[in-house]
Amino acid sequence: MSADQPFPRPVPSPQAPLGPRPKRRRRRLALLVIAALLAYPAGTYGYALTYPGDASVAVRTVDWLRDLGLGGVVNAVENWWFTRHPPSSAPPPPRDLPSTGGIAAGGAGPRPRNLPVGPGAAAGAGEWLPGARSGGQVAEYTTFLQPDPAHASVVAGVAWLNQSLVRTQLFSGTKDPGGPGPAAIPAELRGTLVAAFNSGFKLKDCNGGYYLDGTTVAPLHDGMASVVIDDTGRVSVAQWGRDATMNPHLTAVRQNLDVVIDHGAPVPGLDLNPAGHWGSASNQFQYTWRSGLGTDRAGNLLYVGGTGLTLHTLADAMVQAGIQQGMELDIHSPMVTFTSYRPDAPGLAPDKLLPTMPGNLTRYLQADQRDFFATSLRFRPPTAP
Structure with missing residues (x-):
């Protein structure tokens, strides 16, 4: 290269590709x-x-x-x-049945007649055992049934409560529906406590109404099955708008789905569940824990609950128990729970309606997320020793 020739300008190298940075970003x-x-x-x-x-x-x-x-x-x-796990057709093992020992028989006052049972029923089925007493009269009796002939292992517990001797209250849960009042059985009620049991579906799952102590937590709907409690603590199960309407003597109304038992018979369509009257589609075919509540001809309160029940077999158990007007309450474990108490015994002697019933014996003695019912004696018994 000659001296008078200018140096060639360096050619800039190509810029490094910028691809990775946008990818990382x-x-x-x-x-x-x-x-x-x-x-x-x-x-x-x-x-x-x-x-x-x-x-x-x-x-x-x-x-x-x-x-x-x-x-x-x-x-x-x-x-x-x-729906794919039906219960066994074998008889229930003894451990799944309520104990019949250690409870004194008899007692003054009205006593329900033993319930009819089918051939091959387990010993004690349909025979009432006395529970809490008030002034010598029995306020609660319990028994069990086997309402599904095709599945002998299915056991439904039944509790009978004399509404002349007990009063019922509705308690709101901390979460659902979160209405007025305590979310646990208050201490002052425990000396007369007879039973505590579950309520119905979550309100938004059943589109139900809820009224308690002057507060409408959710609007009441005509046509829905309703637990109605008046200011004497007496319960009726009604189709709202037909059998009961709002009046000054009501203290609580808890709605859940549609009526299941009407005038002593299952209502038509339980196996079809048209328009989701009894929960989501095909819910009625599930073999699961279910519960129901109703009244008999004399106005006594009856609770029915057990596992392996379809809606149809729950209805059969409710009719077999003598319910004239009845509705389904909650379903699935551990939502179905009924605990009996003996206010005349030390420590209240809590006992489950069925040995297999989920939940613990102190569930409603502490704040619960869901609403529930509790029954107590109208007259305080003598102090237990």
Whole structure:
């Protein structure tokens, strides 16, 4: 190269490709979006797990899924599981039956007639055992039935409560429906406590109404099955708008689905469940824990609950128990629970209606997330030794 020739200008090297940086940015943005999407359900799940009131992790999780709008998925899973696991056709083992020992028989006052049972029924089926007493009169009797001939293992417990001797109250849960009053049986009521038992579906799952002590927590709907409690503590089960309407003497109304037993017979369509009158589609075919409440001809209160029951076999058990007007309450474990108490015995002597019934004996003695009922003696018994 000659001296008078200028040096060639250096040719700039091609710029390094910028591809990886935008990719990393897009990846980070995607991760941030995913994290944001997960943060809401994670936060609500943590809130659900720590919300005040007694409830198992499983119950809290299912309620959380429903609150996220996944109720249809939960219903589909429940239908798939419970309709494909029918109960055994073998007789129930003795451990699944209520004990008939250690309870004194007899007692003054009205006594229900033993219930009719089919051939091959377990010993003690349909025979009433006395429970809490008031002034020598028996306020509660219990027994069990086997309402499904095709599945002999199915056992339904029955409790009979003399409404002349007991009064009933409705208690709101901390979460559902969260109405007025305490969410646990108050201490001053425990000296007369006879029984505590579950209420119905969550209000938003049954589109039901709820009224308690002058407060309408959810509007009452005509046509719905309703537990109606007046200012004397007496319960009636009614079709709202036909059998009962609001009046100054009512203290509580708890609605749940449609009537199941009307004038002593199952209503038509229980196996079809048209328009979801008794829960989600195919719910009526699930073999699961179910409960029902009703009154007999004399106005006594009857609770029926057991596992392996379809809606049809629950209705059969309710009719067999003598219910004239009745409705379904809650379903599934551990929502079905009935505990009897003996206010005349040390420590209240709590006992489950069935040995296999889920839940613990002190469930409603502490704040619960769901509403429930409790019955107590109208007259305080002598202090237990």
